[in-house]
Amino acid sequence: MSTFVIIEDDQPTAEIQKSILEQKGHTVFVNLDAMSSVEFVIKHKPDILIIDIIMPGMDGLEVCRRLRLVPELRKLKIIVVSSKNYPADRMRAQAMGANGMLLKPVTPATFVSDVMALAADNMDITYWGVRGTMPVPGRKTLRYGGNTACVTLEMPRGQYFILDAGSGIRNLSRDIMANRNGNLTAKILISNPHWDHVNALPLFVPLYIPGNEFEVMGPGQGALTMREIVAAQMEGTYGPMSLRELGARVFFRNLAEEKIVFGDIEVRTMLLSHPGNCLGYRITMSGRSFCYVTDNELHRKDSPGFDASYIDKLVDFVKDADMLFMDAAYTDMEYGARVNWGHSSVREVAAIAHAAKVKELQLMNHDPEQTDDDIDAKLADAKDVLNAMGSSVMCTAPAEGSRRRLSADGSVTDLPAVEI
Numbered sequence: 001m002s003t004f005v006i007i008e009d010d011q012p013t014a015e016i017q018k019s020i021l022e023q024k025g026h027t028v029f030v031n032l033d034a035m036s037s038v039e040f041v042i043k044h045k046p047d048i049l050i051i052d053i054i055m056p057g058m059d060g061l062e063v064c065r066r067l068r069l070v071p072e073l074r075k076l077k078i079i080v081v082s083s084k085n086y087p088a089d090r091m092r093a094q095a096m097g098a099n100g101m102l103l104k105p106v107t108p109a110t111f112v113s114d115v116m117a118l119a120a121d122n123m124d125i126t127y128w129g130v131r132g133t134m135p136v137p138g139r140k141t142l143r144y145g146g147n148t149a150c151v152t153l154e155m156p157r158g159q160y161f162i163l164d165a166g167s168g169i170r171n172l173s174r175d176i177m178a179n180r181n182g183n184l185t186a187k188i189l190i191s192n193p194h195w196d197h198v199n200a201l202p203l204f205v206p207l208y209i210p211g212n213e214f215e216v217m218g219p220g221q222g223a224l225t226m227r228e229i230v231a232a233q234m235e236g237t238y239g240p241m242s243l244r245e246l247g248a249r250v251f252f253r254n255l256a257e258e259k260i261v262f263g264d265i266e267v268r269t270m271l272l273s274h275p276g277n278c279l280g281y282r283i284t285m286s287g288r289s290f291c292y293v294t295d296n297e298l299h300r301k302d303s304p305g306f307d308a309s310y311i312d313k314l315v316d317f318v319k320d321a322d323m324l325f326m327d328a329a330y331t332d333m334e335y336g337a338r339v340n341w342g343h344s345s346v347r348e349v350a351a352i353a354h355a356a357k358v359k360e361l362q363l364m365n366h367d368p369e370q371t372d373d374d375i376d377a378k379l380a381d382a383k384d385v386l387n388a389m390g391s392s393v394m395c396t397a398p399a400e401g402s403r404r405r406l407s408a409d410g411s412v413t414d415l416p417a418v419e420i
Helices: 011-023 034-044 060-067 087-095 111-120 169-179 226-233 308-318 346-356 372-388
Strands: 003-007 027-031 048-051 077-082 100-103 123-129 150-154 160-163 185-189 213-219 249-255 259-262 265-271 279-285 288-293 323-327 360-364 394-396 403-406 412-415
Touching (some): 011 027, 011 111, 027 034, 034 060, 048 111, 060 077, 077 111, 087 100, 100 111, 123 169, 123 288, 150 169, 213 226, 265 308, 279 308, 288 308, 308 346, 323 346, 360 372, 372 394
Parallel strands (some): 003 027, 003 048, 160 185, 213 249, 288 323, 323 360
Antiparallel strands (some): 123 150, 123 403, 150 160, 259 265, 403 412
Protein backbone atom coordinates (compact mmCIF):
# COMPACT_ATOMS: atom_id res chain seq x y z
CA MET A 1 0.00 0.00 0.00
CA SER A 2 1.05 3.60 -0.62
CA THR A 3 0.95 6.85 1.34
CA PHE A 4 -0.94 9.72 -0.31
CA VAL A 5 -1.22 13.44 0.29
CA ILE A 6 -4.18 15.27 -1.26
CA ILE A 7 -3.88 19.04 -1.77
CA GLU A 8 -7.36 20.30 -2.62
CA ASP A 9 -9.16 23.48 -1.51
CA ASP A 10 -12.63 21.94 -2.00
CA GLN A 11 -13.25 19.78 1.05
CA PRO A 12 -16.06 17.57 -0.39
CA THR A 13 -13.85 16.71 -3.36
CA ALA A 14 -10.91 15.94 -1.08
CA GLU A 15 -13.05 13.71 1.15
CA ILE A 16 -14.37 11.74 -1.84
CA GLN A 17 -10.85 11.10 -3.12
CA LYS A 18 -9.64 10.21 0.40
CA SER A 19 -12.48 7.74 0.91
CA ILE A 20 -11.86 5.97 -2.41
CA LEU A 21 -8.15 5.59 -1.67
CA GLU A 22 -8.67 4.41 1.92
CA GLN A 23 -11.14 1.78 0.75
CA LYS A 24 -8.24 0.26 -1.19
CA GLY A 25 -6.05 0.21 1.94
CA HIS A 26 -3.93 3.31 1.28
CA THR A 27 -2.92 5.88 3.92
CA VAL A 28 -4.16 9.38 3.07
CA PHE A 29 -3.45 12.86 4.47
CA VAL A 30 -5.42 15.91 3.30
CA ASN A 31 -4.41 19.57 3.24
CA LEU A 32 -6.95 22.20 2.18
CA ASP A 33 -4.45 25.08 2.20
CA ALA A 34 -2.19 25.39 -0.82
CA MET A 35 0.01 28.01 0.88
CA SER A 36 1.19 25.50 3.49
CA SER A 37 1.27 22.50 1.14
CA VAL A 38 5.04 22.35 0.55
CA GLU A 39 5.74 22.03 4.29
CA PHE A 40 2.82 19.58 4.63
CA VAL A 41 4.24 17.29 1.94
CA ILE A 42 7.77 17.47 3.39
CA LYS A 43 6.35 16.50 6.80
CA HIS A 44 4.42 13.42 5.59
CA LYS A 45 6.78 12.35 2.75
CA PRO A 46 4.08 10.56 0.71
CA ASP A 47 4.67 8.18 -2.17
CA ILE A 48 2.08 9.98 -4.29
CA LEU A 49 0.73 13.53 -4.23
CA ILE A 50 -2.70 14.34 -5.70
CA ILE A 51 -3.13 18.05 -6.30
CA ASP A 52 -5.62 20.44 -7.90
CA ILE A 53 -4.55 23.36 -10.10
CA ILE A 54 -7.01 26.15 -9.21
CA MET A 55 -6.46 27.04 -5.55
CA PRO A 56 -6.30 30.37 -3.67
CA GLY A 57 -2.94 31.78 -2.74
CA MET A 58 -0.83 29.45 -4.85
CA ASP A 59 -1.91 27.31 -7.80
CA GLY A 60 -1.14 23.62 -7.81
CA LEU A 61 1.44 23.78 -10.57
CA GLU A 62 3.51 26.29 -8.62
CA VAL A 63 3.37 23.85 -5.71
CA CYS A 64 4.67 21.14 -8.07
CA ARG A 65 7.54 23.37 -9.14
CA ARG A 66 8.58 24.06 -5.56
CA LEU A 67 8.34 20.43 -4.52
CA ARG A 68 10.61 19.37 -7.39
CA LEU A 69 13.32 21.56 -5.84
CA VAL A 70 13.31 19.51 -2.60
CA PRO A 71 16.02 16.80 -2.83
CA GLU A 72 14.41 14.38 -0.35
CA LEU A 73 11.23 14.34 -2.46
CA ARG A 74 12.90 13.36 -5.74
CA LYS A 75 11.01 10.05 -5.83
CA LEU A 76 7.63 11.68 -5.17
CA LYS A 77 5.00 10.97 -7.83
CA ILE A 78 2.73 13.95 -8.54
CA ILE A 79 -0.70 13.49 -10.12
CA VAL A 80 -2.65 16.62 -11.06
CA VAL A 81 -6.44 16.20 -10.81
CA SER A 82 -8.22 19.18 -12.33
CA SER A 83 -11.23 20.27 -14.35
CA LYS A 84 -8.87 22.20 -16.65
CA ASN A 85 -8.39 20.25 -19.86
CA TYR A 86 -6.50 22.83 -21.88
CA PRO A 87 -3.37 21.65 -23.72
CA ALA A 88 -1.46 24.61 -22.28
CA ASP A 89 -2.20 23.44 -18.73
CA ARG A 90 -1.19 19.87 -19.52
CA MET A 91 2.06 21.13 -21.00
CA ARG A 92 2.68 23.34 -17.97
CA ALA A 93 1.95 20.43 -15.62
CA GLN A 94 4.59 18.36 -17.39
CA ALA A 95 7.05 21.24 -17.29
CA MET A 96 6.49 21.67 -13.53
CA GLY A 97 7.24 17.98 -12.94
CA ALA A 98 3.84 16.31 -12.74
CA ASN A 99 3.83 12.60 -13.57
CA GLY A 100 0.35 12.73 -15.05
CA MET A 101 -2.99 14.48 -15.12
CA LEU A 102 -6.58 13.32 -14.57
CA LEU A 103 -9.79 15.20 -15.27
CA LYS A 104 -12.47 16.07 -12.73
CA PRO A 105 -14.89 14.73 -11.85
CA VAL A 106 -12.99 11.51 -11.23
CA THR A 107 -14.55 8.13 -11.94
CA PRO A 108 -14.75 6.33 -8.56
CA ALA A 109 -14.53 2.84 -10.09
CA THR A 110 -11.26 3.57 -11.87
CA PHE A 111 -9.79 6.44 -9.84
CA VAL A 112 -7.25 4.37 -7.91
CA SER A 113 -6.13 2.33 -10.92
CA ASP A 114 -5.86 5.49 -13.03
CA VAL A 115 -3.70 7.21 -10.40
CA MET A 116 -1.49 4.16 -9.90
CA ALA A 117 -0.99 3.74 -13.65
CA LEU A 118 0.21 7.34 -13.96
CA ALA A 119 2.43 7.03 -10.91
CA ALA A 120 3.93 3.78 -12.18
CA ASP A 121 5.52 5.59 -15.15
CA ASN A 122 4.72 2.74 -17.52
CA MET A 123 5.46 2.56 -21.23
CA ASP A 124 2.58 0.82 -23.05
CA ILE A 125 3.35 -0.69 -26.47
CA THR A 126 0.65 -1.81 -28.93
CA TYR A 127 1.35 -3.64 -32.19
CA TRP A 128 -1.11 -2.65 -34.90
CA GLY A 129 0.71 -4.24 -37.85
CA VAL A 130 3.82 -6.45 -38.01
CA ARG A 131 4.11 -7.47 -41.68
CA GLY A 132 6.40 -6.15 -44.39
CA THR A 133 6.15 -5.28 -48.11
CA MET A 134 2.36 -5.55 -48.46
CA PRO A 135 -0.77 -6.49 -46.50
CA VAL A 136 -1.69 -10.18 -46.64
CA PRO A 137 -5.24 -10.85 -45.42
CA GLY A 138 -6.54 -14.38 -45.28
CA ARG A 139 -7.04 -17.45 -43.12
CA LYS A 140 -3.30 -18.26 -43.03
CA THR A 141 -2.42 -14.92 -41.42
CA LEU A 142 -5.07 -14.70 -38.71
CA ARG A 143 -2.89 -15.29 -35.64
CA TYR A 144 -0.13 -12.77 -36.35
CA GLY A 145 -2.25 -10.54 -38.55
CA GLY A 146 -1.80 -9.42 -42.13
CA ASN A 147 -1.26 -5.66 -41.79
CA THR A 148 1.99 -3.80 -42.41
CA ALA A 149 4.04 -1.88 -39.89
CA CYS A 150 2.51 0.31 -37.20
CA VAL A 151 3.35 0.37 -33.48
CA THR A 152 2.36 2.84 -30.76
CA LEU A 153 4.09 3.83 -27.53
CA GLU A 154 1.94 5.57 -24.93
CA MET A 155 3.51 7.23 -21.90
CA PRO A 156 1.84 8.21 -18.61
CA ARG A 157 2.10 11.96 -19.18
CA GLY A 158 0.08 11.71 -22.36
CA GLN A 159 3.05 11.45 -24.72
CA TYR A 160 2.07 9.35 -27.72
CA PHE A 161 4.35 7.99 -30.44
CA ILE A 162 3.17 6.29 -33.64
CA LEU A 163 5.89 4.32 -35.39
CA ASP A 164 5.17 3.98 -39.12
CA ALA A 165 1.90 4.29 -41.00
CA GLY A 166 1.50 0.98 -42.82
CA SER A 167 -1.94 -0.58 -43.17
CA GLY A 168 -1.93 -1.33 -39.43
CA ILE A 169 -2.60 2.35 -38.73
CA ARG A 170 -6.19 1.73 -39.84
CA ASN A 171 -6.61 -0.53 -36.79
CA LEU A 172 -5.19 2.26 -34.63
CA SER A 173 -7.50 4.79 -36.28
CA ARG A 174 -10.60 2.77 -35.48
CA ASP A 175 -9.48 2.23 -31.88
CA ILE A 176 -8.84 5.95 -31.32
CA MET A 177 -12.20 6.94 -32.79
CA ALA A 178 -14.05 4.37 -30.69
CA ASN A 179 -12.30 4.70 -27.35
CA ARG A 180 -10.34 7.95 -26.93
CA ASN A 181 -12.01 11.08 -25.61
CA GLY A 182 -10.56 14.55 -26.09
CA ASN A 183 -7.96 15.81 -28.49
CA LEU A 184 -4.91 13.78 -29.45
CA THR A 185 -1.35 15.06 -29.75
CA ALA A 186 1.17 12.60 -31.16
CA LYS A 187 4.51 12.19 -32.89
CA ILE A 188 4.42 10.04 -36.04
CA LEU A 189 7.88 8.56 -36.69
CA ILE A 190 8.31 7.19 -40.20
CA SER A 191 11.18 4.76 -40.75
CA ASN A 192 11.24 5.13 -44.55
CA PRO A 193 8.85 6.16 -47.34
CA HIS A 194 8.33 2.74 -48.95
CA TRP A 195 4.64 1.97 -49.37
CA ASP A 196 4.35 -0.54 -46.54
CA HIS A 197 5.33 2.21 -44.09
CA VAL A 198 3.30 5.18 -45.35
CA ASN A 199 0.48 3.98 -47.60
CA ALA A 200 -2.28 4.16 -44.98
CA LEU A 201 -1.42 7.56 -43.53
CA PRO A 202 -4.12 9.29 -45.65
CA LEU A 203 -6.64 6.86 -44.09
CA PHE A 204 -5.78 7.84 -40.50
CA VAL A 205 -9.03 9.56 -39.49
CA PRO A 206 -7.62 11.59 -36.53
CA LEU A 207 -5.65 13.65 -39.07
CA TYR A 208 -8.94 15.14 -40.28
CA ILE A 209 -10.28 16.17 -36.86
CA PRO A 210 -9.79 19.78 -35.71
CA GLY A 211 -8.13 20.04 -32.32
CA ASN A 212 -5.76 17.13 -32.88
CA GLU A 213 -2.08 17.84 -33.43
CA PHE A 214 0.57 15.67 -35.11
CA GLU A 215 4.21 16.03 -35.98
CA VAL A 216 5.22 13.73 -38.82
CA MET A 217 8.94 13.02 -38.73
CA GLY A 218 11.23 10.85 -40.78
CA PRO A 219 14.15 10.75 -43.19
CA GLY A 220 14.10 13.02 -46.21
CA GLN A 221 15.19 11.48 -49.49
CA GLY A 222 17.78 13.81 -50.96
CA ALA A 223 15.99 17.05 -51.83
CA LEU A 224 12.60 15.42 -51.14
CA THR A 225 11.24 16.42 -47.71
CA MET A 226 8.87 14.48 -45.47
CA ARG A 227 6.12 16.96 -46.27
CA GLU A 228 6.62 16.45 -49.99
CA ILE A 229 6.68 12.66 -49.55
CA VAL A 230 3.33 12.67 -47.75
CA ALA A 231 1.80 15.28 -50.05
CA ALA A 232 2.83 13.34 -53.16
CA GLN A 233 0.88 10.22 -52.21
CA MET A 234 -2.17 12.38 -51.46
CA GLU A 235 -2.27 13.92 -54.92
CA GLY A 236 -5.43 13.37 -56.93
CA THR A 237 -3.76 10.66 -59.01
CA TYR A 238 -3.54 8.34 -55.99
CA GLY A 239 -6.53 9.29 -53.85
CA PRO A 240 -9.27 11.84 -53.23
CA MET A 241 -7.82 13.56 -50.13
CA SER A 242 -4.99 16.11 -50.10
CA LEU A 243 -3.11 17.87 -47.33
CA ARG A 244 -5.59 20.72 -47.64
CA GLU A 245 -8.35 18.47 -46.29
CA LEU A 246 -6.53 17.74 -43.02
CA GLY A 247 -8.41 19.27 -40.10
CA ALA A 248 -5.76 18.63 -37.47
CA ARG A 249 -2.66 20.74 -37.06
CA VAL A 250 0.06 18.76 -38.85
CA PHE A 251 3.75 19.63 -38.83
CA PHE A 252 6.56 17.94 -40.74
CA ARG A 253 10.18 17.48 -39.77
CA ASN A 254 13.10 15.91 -41.59
CA LEU A 255 15.35 13.72 -39.46
CA ALA A 256 18.91 12.52 -39.92
CA GLU A 257 21.08 10.65 -37.43
CA GLU A 258 20.47 12.71 -34.33
CA LYS A 259 19.07 12.88 -30.81
CA ILE A 260 15.79 14.65 -30.04
CA VAL A 261 14.40 15.29 -26.56
CA PHE A 262 10.69 15.64 -25.79
CA GLY A 263 10.46 16.48 -22.09
CA ASP A 264 11.76 13.41 -20.26
CA ILE A 265 11.76 11.25 -23.41
CA GLU A 266 14.80 10.88 -25.64
CA VAL A 267 14.58 9.72 -29.26
CA ARG A 268 17.78 8.68 -31.02
CA THR A 269 17.95 7.79 -34.70
CA MET A 270 20.31 5.72 -36.83
CA LEU A 271 20.51 5.31 -40.60
CA LEU A 272 19.92 1.66 -41.49
CA SER A 273 21.15 -0.70 -44.19
CA HIS A 274 18.28 -0.40 -46.68
CA PRO A 275 17.73 1.15 -50.12
CA GLY A 276 17.19 4.89 -49.71
CA ASN A 277 17.30 6.69 -46.38
CA CYS A 278 15.80 4.56 -43.61
CA LEU A 279 15.93 5.32 -39.89
CA GLY A 280 15.88 3.14 -36.82
CA TYR A 281 14.52 4.68 -33.61
CA ARG A 282 15.53 4.24 -29.97
CA ILE A 283 12.95 5.74 -27.59
CA THR A 284 14.09 6.05 -23.98
CA MET A 285 12.13 7.09 -20.90
CA SER A 286 13.33 6.83 -17.29
CA GLY A 287 16.14 4.50 -18.26
CA ARG A 288 13.98 2.12 -20.33
CA SER A 289 14.39 1.80 -24.09
CA PHE A 290 12.28 0.50 -26.97
CA CYS A 291 14.21 0.11 -30.24
CA TYR A 292 12.42 0.03 -33.59
CA VAL A 293 14.73 -1.26 -36.32
CA THR A 294 12.73 -2.24 -39.37
CA ASP A 295 13.83 -2.56 -43.01
CA ASN A 296 17.44 -3.38 -42.24
CA GLU A 297 19.76 -5.81 -44.03
CA LEU A 298 22.42 -7.63 -42.04
CA HIS A 299 24.82 -9.05 -44.61
CA ARG A 300 26.58 -12.29 -43.77
CA LYS A 301 30.29 -12.15 -43.02
CA ASP A 302 31.12 -13.90 -46.30
CA SER A 303 29.04 -11.38 -48.30
CA PRO A 304 30.52 -8.46 -50.29
CA GLY A 305 28.08 -6.18 -48.49
CA PHE A 306 29.30 -7.06 -45.00
CA ASP A 307 30.49 -4.02 -43.01
CA ALA A 308 31.95 -4.75 -39.58
CA SER A 309 31.87 -1.08 -38.56
CA TYR A 310 28.14 -0.90 -39.35
CA ILE A 311 27.49 -3.97 -37.19
CA ASP A 312 29.43 -2.40 -34.31
CA LYS A 313 27.46 0.82 -34.70
CA LEU A 314 24.12 -1.01 -34.72
CA VAL A 315 25.06 -3.07 -31.66
CA ASP A 316 25.93 0.13 -29.83
CA PHE A 317 22.65 1.75 -30.94
CA VAL A 318 20.45 -1.03 -29.47
CA LYS A 319 22.74 -1.98 -26.58
CA ASP A 320 20.94 -3.02 -23.37
CA ALA A 321 17.52 -2.12 -24.80
CA ASP A 322 14.54 -3.55 -22.97
CA MET A 323 12.84 -4.36 -26.27
CA LEU A 324 14.26 -4.60 -29.78
CA PHE A 325 11.53 -4.75 -32.46
CA MET A 326 13.58 -5.74 -35.50
CA ASP A 327 13.36 -6.72 -39.15
CA ALA A 328 13.60 -10.51 -39.40
CA ALA A 329 11.88 -10.95 -42.73
CA TYR A 330 13.48 -14.22 -43.83
CA THR A 331 14.55 -17.62 -42.69
CA ASP A 332 18.24 -18.33 -43.24
CA MET A 333 17.38 -20.42 -46.31
CA GLU A 334 15.13 -17.72 -47.81
CA TYR A 335 17.73 -15.00 -47.38
CA GLY A 336 20.15 -16.66 -49.79
CA ALA A 337 17.90 -15.77 -52.74
CA ARG A 338 17.13 -12.29 -51.42
CA VAL A 339 20.54 -10.71 -50.85
CA ASN A 340 20.47 -6.91 -51.34
CA TRP A 341 16.70 -6.74 -50.93
CA GLY A 342 17.18 -4.70 -47.75
CA HIS A 343 15.99 -7.23 -45.15
CA SER A 344 17.53 -9.72 -42.72
CA SER A 345 17.46 -13.37 -41.70
CA VAL A 346 16.67 -14.56 -38.20
CA ARG A 347 20.19 -15.86 -37.52
CA GLU A 348 21.84 -12.48 -38.12
CA VAL A 349 19.16 -10.66 -36.13
CA ALA A 350 19.58 -13.02 -33.18
CA ALA A 351 23.34 -12.44 -33.27
CA ILE A 352 22.84 -8.66 -33.03
CA ALA A 353 20.44 -9.02 -30.10
CA HIS A 354 22.88 -11.30 -28.28
CA ALA A 355 25.88 -9.04 -28.88
CA ALA A 356 23.91 -6.00 -27.71
CA LYS A 357 22.58 -7.83 -24.61
CA VAL A 358 19.03 -6.68 -25.23
CA LYS A 359 16.43 -8.09 -22.87
CA GLU A 360 13.85 -9.04 -25.51
CA LEU A 361 14.13 -9.48 -29.27
CA GLN A 362 10.83 -9.08 -31.15
CA LEU A 363 10.67 -10.38 -34.70
CA MET A 364 8.77 -8.27 -37.26
CA ASN A 365 8.49 -7.21 -40.91
CA HIS A 366 7.54 -10.74 -41.95
CA ASP A 367 7.71 -11.60 -45.65
CA PRO A 368 4.23 -11.64 -47.29
CA GLU A 369 4.71 -15.25 -48.42
CA GLN A 370 5.00 -16.43 -44.80
CA THR A 371 1.97 -17.91 -43.08
CA ASP A 372 1.35 -17.97 -39.34
CA ASP A 373 2.94 -21.43 -39.23
CA ASP A 374 6.00 -20.09 -41.06
CA ILE A 375 6.39 -17.33 -38.47
CA ASP A 376 6.11 -19.94 -35.70
CA ALA A 377 8.95 -21.87 -37.33
CA LYS A 378 11.02 -18.71 -37.79
CA LEU A 379 10.54 -17.83 -34.12
CA ALA A 380 11.65 -21.34 -33.12
CA ASP A 381 14.77 -20.96 -35.30
CA ALA A 382 15.65 -17.66 -33.64
CA LYS A 383 15.28 -19.21 -30.19
CA ASP A 384 17.49 -22.13 -31.22
CA VAL A 385 20.20 -19.73 -32.41
CA LEU A 386 20.06 -17.79 -29.14
CA ASN A 387 20.15 -20.98 -27.08
CA ALA A 388 23.15 -22.22 -29.03
CA MET A 389 24.98 -19.02 -28.11
CA GLY A 390 24.03 -19.40 -24.45
CA SER A 391 22.18 -16.10 -24.73
CA SER A 392 19.96 -14.57 -22.05
CA VAL A 393 17.91 -12.76 -24.72
CA MET A 394 14.20 -13.59 -24.72
CA CYS A 395 12.70 -13.85 -28.20
CA THR A 396 9.09 -13.24 -29.22
CA ALA A 397 7.04 -12.48 -32.34
CA PRO A 398 4.30 -9.98 -31.37
CA ALA A 399 0.93 -10.51 -33.00
CA GLU A 400 -1.21 -7.77 -34.45
CA GLY A 401 -3.34 -6.32 -31.65
CA SER A 402 -1.10 -7.53 -28.84
CA ARG A 403 -0.09 -5.12 -26.08
CA ARG A 404 2.85 -5.02 -23.67
CA ARG A 405 3.58 -2.86 -20.63
CA LEU A 406 7.17 -1.95 -19.81
CA SER A 407 7.14 -0.89 -16.16
CA ALA A 408 9.48 1.46 -14.33
CA ASP A 409 11.34 -1.48 -12.79
CA GLY A 410 11.99 -2.97 -16.24
CA SER A 411 9.45 -5.78 -15.88
CA VAL A 412 7.19 -6.60 -18.83
CA THR A 413 3.51 -7.47 -18.58
CA ASP A 414 1.17 -8.70 -21.30
CA LEU A 415 -1.94 -6.52 -21.46
CA PRO A 416 -5.31 -7.56 -22.92
CA ALA A 417 -5.15 -7.55 -26.71
CA VAL A 418 -6.95 -4.92 -28.75
CA GLU A 419 -9.97 -6.13 -30.69
CA ILE A 420 -9.22 -5.73 -34.39
